[in-house]
Amino acid sequence: MKPIGLSLHITLPVIAIATFAIAFNGYLNYAKFQKHLIQVEMSRMKFSVDDIRANLENGLRLGLPVKAIANAQEVITFASRKDSSILSIDVLDHTGTPIFKAGQGAGLGSAPKNWRASVIKKQKTLEILAPDSFLLVAPLLGITEDFSGALAVRYSRDLHDETMREVFKALVPVISAAIILSILIGAFGVHLLVSKAVRKIGVIEHSLELGSMENSDTSVTGKADGTVQPALAAARLAIQEIRETEKALVQQ
Amino acid sequence: MTLIRKQLYVVAARSFFVFMLLLMLVSQAGVSISSWPGIKGKLVPELDRKALSISVSLSTKIARALDYGVPLEELYGVEIFFDEVLGQTEGISYLALSKLDGNILVSRGIDSRGLQQGLSASLSEITSTLGVPAIITVASETGNPSASRSYRNTAVKVLQQEEIDKALIHVGFDPDYSERKVSDLKYDVVIVLFASLLIGFEILLALLTGNFIGPLKAAANRIERMARGDFSNPAKSSSGGIAARLNARLDRITERINETYSSMIDIARGLPQSRVQSAVAALESIGERLRIRQEADASDNAKDVVRVRILTFIFMFASMLSRPFLPVYLGEIADQSSTLSPELSSSIPITAYLASMALCMPYAARWSDTYGRRNSYMLGALLMAGGLLGTALAGNFWVLVVSRVIEGVGYALMFMSCQGYVVDNTNAENRSRGIATFVSAIMVSEVCAPAVGGVLADSMGFSGVLAVAALLSVFALPLAWKILAVNGNASNRKENSKDAYAGGTSLLRNSRFMAISIFAAIPAKILLSGFLIFLTPVVLANFGSSNSEIGRFAIVYGVIALLAMPLFSMIGDRYQCHFPLVIAGGLISGICLLPIALEPSSRMVLLGIVGLGLGQAMSISSQLTLISRSVETINGHENASSALGLFRLIERIGGALGPVIAGIIALRMGPVSAISILGFVMVSSTIFCLLITIWLRKRDERIAR
Numbered sequence: 001m002k003p004i005g006l007s008l009h010i011t012l013p014v015i016a017i018a019t020f021a022i023a024f025n026g027y028l029n030y031a032k033f034q035k036h037l038i039q040v041e042m043s044r045m046k047f048s049v050d051d052i053r054a055n056l057e058n059g060l061r062l063g064l065p066v067k068a069i070a071n072a073q074e075v076i077t078f079a080s081r082k083d084s085s086i087l088s089i090d091v092l093d094h095t096g097t098p099i100f101k102a103g104q105g106a107g108l109g110s111a112p113k114n115w116r117a118s119v120i121k122k123q124k125t126l127e128i129l130a131p132d133s134f135l136l137v138a139p140l141l142g143i144t145e146d147f148s149g150a151l152a153v154r155y156s157r158d159l160h161d162e163t164m165r166e167v168f169k170a171l172v173p174v175i176s177a178a179i180i181l182s183i184l185i186g187a188f189g190v191h192l193l194v195s196k197a198v199r200k201i202g203v204i205e206h207s208l209e210l211g212s213m214e215n216s217d218t219s220v221t222g223k224a225d226g227t228v229q230p231a232l233a234a235a236r237l238a239i240q241e242i243r244e245t246e247k248a249l250v251q252q
Numbered sequence: 253m254t255l256i257r258k259q260l261y262v263v264a265a266r267s268f269f270v271f272m273l274l275l276m277l278v279s280q281a282g283v284s285i286s287s288w289p290g291i292k293g294k295l296v297p298e299l300d301r302k303a304l305s306i307s308v309s310l311s312t313k314i315a316r317a318l319d320y321g322v323p324l325e326e327l328y329g330v331e332i333f334f335d336e337v338l339g340q341t342e343g344i345s346y347l348a349l350s351k352l353d354g355n356i357l358v359s360r361g362i363d364s365r366g367l368q369q370g371l372s373a374s375l376s377e378i379t380s381t382l383g384v385p386a387i388i389t390v391a392s393e394t395g396n397p398s399a400s401r402s403y404r405n406t407a408v409k410v411l412q413q414e415e416i417d418k419a420l421i422h423v424g425f426d427p428d429y430s431e432r433k434v435s436d437l438k439y440d441v442v443i444v445l446f447a448s449l450l451i452g453f454e455i456l457l458a459l460l461t462g463n464f465i466g467p468l469k470a471a472a473n474r475i476e477r478m479a480r481g482d483f484s485n486p487a488k489s490s491s492g493g494i495a496a497r498l499n500a501r502l503d504r505i506t507e508r509i510n511e512t513y514s515s516m517i518d519i520a521r522g523l524p525q526s527r528v529q530s531a532v533a534a535l536e537s538i539g540e541r542l543r544i545r546q547e548a549d550a551s552d553n554a555k556d557v558v559r560v561r562i563l564t565f566i567f568m569f570a571s572m573l574s575r576p577f578l579p580v581y582l583g584e585i586a587d588q589s590s591t592l593s594p595e596l597s598s599s600i601p602i603t604a605y606l607a608s609m610a611l612c613m614p615y616a617a618r619w620s621d622t623y624g625r626r627n628s629y630m631l632g633a634l635l636m637a638g639g640l641l642g643t644a645l646a647g648n649f650w651v652l653v654v655s656r657v658i659e660g661v662g663y664a665l666m667f668m669s670c671q672g673y674v675v676d677n678t679n680a681e682n683r684s685r686g687i688a689t690f691v692s693a694i695m696v697s698e699v700c701a702p703a704v705g706g707v708l709a710d711s712m713g714f715s716g717v718l719a720v721a722a723l724l725s726v727f728a729l730p731l732a733w734k735i736l737a738v739n740g741n742a743s744n745r746k747e748n749s750k751d752a753y754a755g756g757t758s759l760l761r762n763s764r765f766m767a768i769s770i771f772a773a774i775p776a777k778i779l780l781s782g783f784l785i786f787l788t789p790v791v792l793a794n795f796g797s798s799n800s801e802i803g804r805f806a807i808v809y810g811v812i813a814l815l816a817m818p819l820f821s822m823i824g825d826r827y828q829c830h831f832p833l834v835i836a837g838g839l840i841s842g843i844c845l846l847p848i849a850l851e852p853s854s855r856m857v858l859l860g861i862v863g864l865g866l867g868q869a870m871s872i873s874s875q876l877t878l879i880s881r882s883v884e885t886i887n888g889h890e891n892a893s894s895a896l897g898l899f900r901l902i903e904r905i906g907g908a909l910g911p912v913i914a915g916i917i918a919l920r921m922g923p924v925s926a927i928s929i930l931g932f933v934m935v936s937s938t939i940f941c942l943l944i945t946i947w948l949r950k951r952d953e954r955i956a957r
Binding site: 006009010013014017018021022024025026027028029031032033034035036037039040041043044047048050051082083159163166167170171174175178179181182185186189190193196197198200201204205208209226227228230231232233234235237238239241242243245246249250 | 260
């Protein structure tokens with residue numbers, strides 16, 4: 001194999017590994033930041049949802065069903081006006097039927113099918129990052145802490161997407177530069193190392209050529225690379241021994 | 253290391269490794285270091301929004317109280333209310349209610365004197381930028397100026413009857429909060445960096461072994477043989493590749509010797525009949541000594557076992573990727589479709605996997621011997637990929653159990669194929685080294701796979717990671733096709749493997765063998781699978797650890813085992829203290845699991861993992877040595893390898909039982925108590941093993957007298 005062939009054979013996977021590692025590192029930075037951002041965003045939204053929920057549960061704790069909460073529409077309308085990032089608020093009864101509604105949009109459209117079972121079972125707010133919005137579904141608990149209904153609040157994810165776009169834009173040049181540099185340095189470095197290795201092997205090959213049995217002149221083989229001297233000496237000795245035996249056989 | 257090896261490939265290969273690892277290290281560190289400051293800054297606006305939401309909400313609530321006519325100074329329960337809010341919202345350092353002149357009425361989460369000074373100093377800025385954070389400096393309680401800290405203070409007014417300014421609500425965020433959030437990212441990046449270096453090393457090793465080290469090592473072997481006066485021919489001299497010209501030169505030298513030898517034979521044939529016999533004897537003597545026109549020894553033609561390292565690494569990596577979250581994931585699925593308790597439901601699929609793996613190992617070995625390493629490895633890879641994919645997509649508990657069984661069978665096939673390859677290509681002299689190469693690939697994947705799996709699970713979900721693991725198994729197929737291509741079926745081992753368990757019944761009557769198997773090996777494996785694989789993820793998830801954090805915990809076991817195992821192995825051999833090591837290992841791993849009963853925390857789980865790593869490192873190789881010895885000394889006729897085979901089967905059954913036992917205890921007493929109980933069982937059984945062995949020794953001495 002020629003040095004260039006071997007270089008390519010080693011360089012391509014080396015570059016592939018390095019590129020994959022850099023890209024993975026970049027992805028990790030992006031995904032982890034998104035995770036932390038979502039955590040902070042969800043915790044802010046959950047705080048607001050808990051506020052609305054507490055207002056609604058005041059009525060439920062009096063033993064009223066969801067549809068009988070007199071101020072429910074007022075509470076959710078006020079909340080949706082106060083926070084411009086809220087797209088819609090739905091108050092649902094225990095069967096999951098929307099009773100009160102504020103704002104526009106898909107309501108529970110992006111919630112998983114089993115949202116009700118999940119909310120009832122876990123008795124805590126379901127937090128979903130849907131493709132078009134953040135959706136928080138909180139259980140509304142009645143007088144005996146039982147599931148009396150749910151509050152579904154959809155928040156816009158425009159700010160989130162904008163932040164993530166900025167992070168992406170910040171990461172892409174860094175990652176691209178790192179990949180390009182790695183490719184260049186990797187290719188150049190591997191080629192240098194391969195050339196050096198091939199040169200060394202070439203010296204040994206050359207020594208074996210000089211020392212091969214076509215040329216038994218020890219003044220020539222003496223110049224051979226030290227590492228192959230014992231092998232060459234053994235080969236010479238073997239030939240010599242065979243020839244001497246040959247001579248002895250003929251003379252007999 | 254001979255000079256020729258150094259010259260030909262050792263120095264060059266080392267340079268390749270150093271260069272490649274440096275390239276990966278520098279490039280990844282560069283990406284992380286240059287992107288972190290920007291990323292960190294992007295969290296701050298969201299934190300400010302959160303502070304504003306909280307301050308507006310608190311202001312509304314207090315305004316409502318004021319609207320009822322309660323005077324500001326006489327508001328009751330604000331402290332409790334603030335404490336509740338602080339407890340519920342991560343990242344907030346303090347909450348405060350102050351008069352309009354900045355005098356604090358209530359503050360929680362911070363020293364009020366320090367905050368008062370800070371507010372007073374920055375009041376004009378705060379009041380002029382209401383709703384927007386202002387940086388304030390708060391002195392420490394001790395008054396030490398160097399210990400003062402800066403906070404982002406977001407203030408809003410409290411309005412009575414929606415128009416009269418009455419007070420200010422202050423919400424303080426520690427700016428270091430985003431720093432702390434990003435440091436979690438730093439841990440992950442360091443873990444991924446470490447793992448990618450190990451993975452890069454494995455891939456480069458495979459690459460260089462095939463294209464560079466392997467052919468040159470073969471040439472170096474040949475040159476060394478020639479130097480010893482051995483001119484035998486390699487079974488297959490490489491016609492291409494890096495060593496092609498070198499081999500051609502060596503071929504010419506060998507050919508020249510062969511030609512000279514042949515001409516001598518011709519001369520001998522031409523001699524008178526009476527002299528032919530003595531001439532032939534002289535020729536044979538030379539030919540035999542110089543090994544002219546002979547094939548090189550099988551060991552010289554054997555494949556480099558390093559080639560199978562990458563295959564071992566890939567399947568182990570694929571199987572261990574899911575370790576940090578598997579019980580939690582299984583629990584989630586089982587939760588939806590199983591009628592059993594969550595603890596049992598999540599342990600059964602793990603047990604099914606370990607049991608199918610343990611029970612299939614003997615058959616997998618035989619299958620691999622009969623049908624070839626490549627076929628069995630590839631079948632194993634397909635089964636494993638199917639099992640992993642089934643686990644990823646399963647929505648039903650029983651589908652999940654079947655998927656795990658299939659994965660276990662795949663694992664057994666791949667494991668035995670790789671181990672078989674090592675056995676095929678080594679002899680008595682270098683088998684230990686070959687096995688060490690195989691084991692080190694397992695250990696490397698043990699170190700990096702759980703950590704990478706945890707990090708991936710945080711960003712792509714459990715099913716995503718399982719799908720990646722399935723893809724990895726499929727990726728192993730073409731590699732196995734290439735690497736295991738020319739490796740023949742070890743048909744002669746078919747009989748050996750048949751015999752492997754033949755002596756089982758007499759081994760089961762060997763008291764020493766059984767004492768070590770039952771009271772040391774089985775509890776150790778129960779602990780490994782029950783604690784590390786099953787309970788650790790469950791308990792850490794209950795403590796609120798993320799998948800990445802659980803992965804980081806799991807990595808500790810691999811690192812300790814990787815570092816300590818060779819050390820204890822050496823100590824055991826040098827001081828012949830294998831039995832004390834088994835006892836010490838059992839006690840350490842058991843005792844380290846006890847303190848969690850007193851302090852249920854992640855720290856104590858970590859202590860348990862460290863203890864388990866150390867304990868297993870002490871006892872694993874010593875157990876094997878003791879088993880071999882007990883069989884050799886008591887049942888001299890028994891085959892030591894068949895004893896080891898049976899021992900492996902017994903301990904793997906222990907491994908399979910681990911999750912179920914842990915699950916049953918966790919069901920009754922909770923997962924934290926289950927850890928302590930497993931530790932107690934380990935300590936008790938180790939003491940029992942010690943007592944039985946002492947008794948057996950005394951009995952043997954009595955019989956000998």
